[in-house]
Amino acid sequence: MSKTQISAVAELRRRARELIIDMAATPTGCHLGGSLSVIDILLAAHLHFGNGPEHRIVLSKGHAAAALYATLHLFGHIPNPVEHYGRAGSSLTGHPNQKVPGVPFATGSLGHGVALTLGWALGQRLKGARGVGVAIAGDGELQEGLPWEAFQIAQAKGVGNFAVVVDVNGGQNDGAVTDISPMPALTERLTAFGFAAVACDGHDLAALQDTFGGHDFLGKRPLAILAKTVKGKGVPSLEGNPTSHYVVLQPSQAAAWKRSLS
Amino acid sequence: MSLSGRAAYRDELTHLAAANPSILCLEADLGGTKHPFQARFPERFLNLGIAELAGLDVAAGLAANGFIPFISTFAPFAVLRAAEGVKLNMGYMGLNIKLVAPYAGVSGAWFGTTHHCLEDLAVLQSIPGITIAAPYGEEETRSVVRHAAATAGPFYIRLGRNDALTSFDEQAANTRNGVLWHMHRPARLCLVSVGERGTQITLQALKMRPDVAHAHLSYLDAAHLTLAAAELGGAYTSFLVVEEHRFFGGVASSLALLMPESQVRVHSCGFSWPHTGGEHEDVLNVLGFGREALLRQIGGLLDKTQFNSCDGPD
Numbered sequence: 001m002s003k004t005q006i007s008a009v010a011e012l013r014r015r016a017r018e019l020i021i022d023m024a025a026t027p028t029g030c031h032l033g034g035s036l037s038v039i040d041i042l043l044a045a046h047l048h049f050g051n052g053p054e055h056r057i058v059l060s061k062g063h064a065a066a067a068l069y070a071t072l073h074l075f076g077h078i079p080n081p082v083e084h085y086g087r088a089g090s091s092l093t094g095h096p097n098q099k100v101p102g103v104p105f106a107t108g109s110l111g112h113g114v115a116l117t118l119g120w121a122l123g124q125r126l127k128g129a130r131g132v133g134v135a136i137a138g139d140g141e142l143q144e145g146l147p148w149e150a151f152q153i154a155q156a157k158g159v160g161n162f163a164v165v166v167d168v169n170g171g172q173n174d175g176a177v178t179d180i181s182p183m184p185a186l187t188e189r190l191t192a193f194g195f196a197a198v199a200c201d202g203h204d205l206a207a208l209q210d211t212f213g214g215h216d217f218l219g220k221r222p223l224a225i226l227a228k229t230v231k232g233k234g235v236p237s238l239e240g241n242p243t244s245h246y247v248v249l250q251p252s253q254a255a256a257w258k259r260s261l262s
Numbered sequence: 263m264s265l266s267g268r269a270a271y272r273d274e275l276t277h278l279a280a281a282n283p284s285i286l287c288l289e290a291d292l293g294g295t296k297h298p299f300q301a302r303f304p305e306r307f308l309n310l311g312i313a314e315l316a317g318l319d320v321a322a323g324l325a326a327n328g329f330i331p332f333i334s335t336f337a338p339f340a341v342l343r344a345a346e347g348v349k350l351n352m353g354y355m356g357l358n359i360k361l362v363a364p365y366a367g368v369s370g371a372w373f374g375t376t377h378h379c380l381e382d383l384a385v386l387q388s389i390p391g392i393t394i395a396a397p398y399g400e401e402e403t404r405s406v407v408r409h410a411a412a413t414a415g416p417f418y419i420r421l422g423r424n425d426a427l428t429s430f431d432e433q434a435a436n437t438r439n440g441v442l443w444h445m446h447r448p449a450r451l452c453l454v455s456v457g458e459r460g461t462q463i464t465l466q467a468l469k470m471r472p473d474v475a476h477a478h479l480s481y482l483d484a485a486h487l488t489l490a491a492a493e494l495g496g497a498y499t500s501f502l503v504v505e506e507h508r509f510f511g512g513v514a515s516s517l518a519l520l521m522p523e524s525q526v527r528v529h530s531c532g533f534s535w536p537h538t539g540g541e542h543e544d545v546l547n548v549l550g551f552g553r554e555a556l557l558r559q560i561g562g563l564l565d566k567t568q569f570n571s572c573d574g575p576d
Contacts (some may be wrong), residue, residue, distance in 0.1 A: 021467075031366050059394060062368075066421050097354075098355050103324070104326065105322065105355065106350055106354055106355055109346060109350065112319055112346070112347070113314040115315075115319030115320060115323075116319045116322050116326075117323065118319070118320060118323060119319055119320035119321065119322055119323020120323035120324075120325075120326050120327060121323070122308075122323065122324065123323055123324040123326065123327030123328075123329055124327065124331070126286070126305075126306075126324070126327070127327060128330075133323070141444065145315075146315050146316055146319075149313035149316035150313075150316045150319070150409060150543075152311065152313060152316075153310050153311065153313060153316055153320060156310075156311060157308070168378075
């Protein structure tokens with residue numbers, strides 16, 4: 001990657017985080033910690049696949065809608081979401097819905113986005129098309145049974161153009177994943193389910209894109225990326241802070257956190 | 263010899279698929295080993311395994327590709343286990359999914375309550391945007407499957423188990439505004455039959471009661487019931503809905519709301535849970551649903567109820 005490209009990516013990451021923090025400073029607030037953990041995965045997926053007619057990127061952990069809206073804005077799908085997010089009359093709801101340009105399916109009830117994406121990818125296979133379905137899930141989300149039903153089907157039907165990226169931020173609504181219902185050995189578990197399972201730094205866009213680029217989407221093995229992330233990533237005072245799950249910010253706090261972005 | 267509803271569904275869908283390459287047939291391990299669609303179009307037949315909730319989502323993803331997925335599993339698993347997929351994929355997102363549910367009511371009989379579903383219409387009717395059908399007999403079932411395949415949007419098709427029921431004669435000619443007028447005659451009470459067994463016991467009861475009318479409803483969603491209510495209300499004022507469903511939440515509940523000027527009662531499966539085996543009819547008897555119980559209810563109504571007038575066509 002050239003210096004110019006690196007600089008452009010850094011600016012993209014900074015701008016996305018500013019938008020997310022601004023959405024946390026709206027009257028409704030947002031799921032800030034998980035949005036800041038997943039944003040680099042969303043950016044990498046959109047940089048690699050785009051969000052056009054050929055592929056589908058589905059945010060299965062729909063509570064991180066602020067990150068999705070920031071991404072969709074930066075890639076030209078929607079106007080600046082900060083002015084609309086959570087407002088009466090706006091389709092930018094706290095969990096994304098299919099009325100928003102660039103959102104293929106309504107998500108937020110956890111697990112569904114994974115299975116919906118699998119179905120879409122399977123449809124591409126049946127049509128003889130080459131679209132890739134990318135579902136972005138949370139590690140807490142995998143406590144649901146539904147994703148594992150989907151993984152089972154992905155293996156059984158050999159849906160190699162299906163990818164699931166797990167935002168392994170270690171947190172969930174009521175605390176730490178390890179304290180509530182641990183999800184150990186995810187790489188091994190997904191490998192056992194027939195995935196090409198790869199662990200990766202979920203904040204390293206180049207590594208994420210390389211992982212996408214290295215997979216054989218025309219083959220029969222689906223791809224799983226266990227993307228290690230930090231809740232609240234980018235805001236030093238927020239990183240690893242379990243209280244960051246849902247936040248309503250004062251404007252002054254938002255301004256300070258935007259200035260502190262690392 | 264008629265086919266059962268689910269056999270008619272499988273056969274009709276296989277015929278339709280020959281002319282429409284967008285039709286897919288999805289099963290969740292309950293399609294049997296001799297499914298005609300699988301034999302004829304194996305590349306478009308997807309047994310997803312025992313995974314109903316994911317199955318509804320996979321169907322949604324396929325529908326988003328322009329396919330017409332027909333997905334079938336037993337009613338309790340289709341409607342209750344996969345209820346969230348029904349709400350979000352079929353209702354909210356309005357995707358072109360056709361959910362076909364045999365084993366509705368207690369047609370699962372001795373298999374027990376896990377395999378019964380007396381609650382499906384309550385769930386489906388509360389979710390806007392889904393066309394709901396409960397056909398009776400082979401011909402009506404085939405007609406509903408053809409309609410579903412030709413119409414964009416989500417469908418729920420309620421079927422029984424293996425009952426092979428004789429179809430109505432002159433079905434289309436006698437249908438107005440979604441009401442099949444089987445016995446349109448002067449009467450103080452009009453029976454409104456719904457579904458396979460509800461219609462079957464109604465037809466049996468009619469042989470003993472030439473003084474009641476009979477209307478059959480195949481489509482049960484809000485749009486169809488609104489039309490049907492106007493049609494029914496224009497002809498009679500007192501109705502007894504016969505439906506293999508819970509007391510609340512079925513067609514009678516909806517018609518009562520849609521026809522506030524009319525008297526709407528129900529012959530239903532009530533409130534209790536069956537704990538015993540036997541054939542379909544045995545389980546229905548435990549629930550107080552059947553020909554004899556229906557005849558007693560009709561007798562009680564006609565003997566005890568004060569009606570406004572002798573209703574019906576001249």
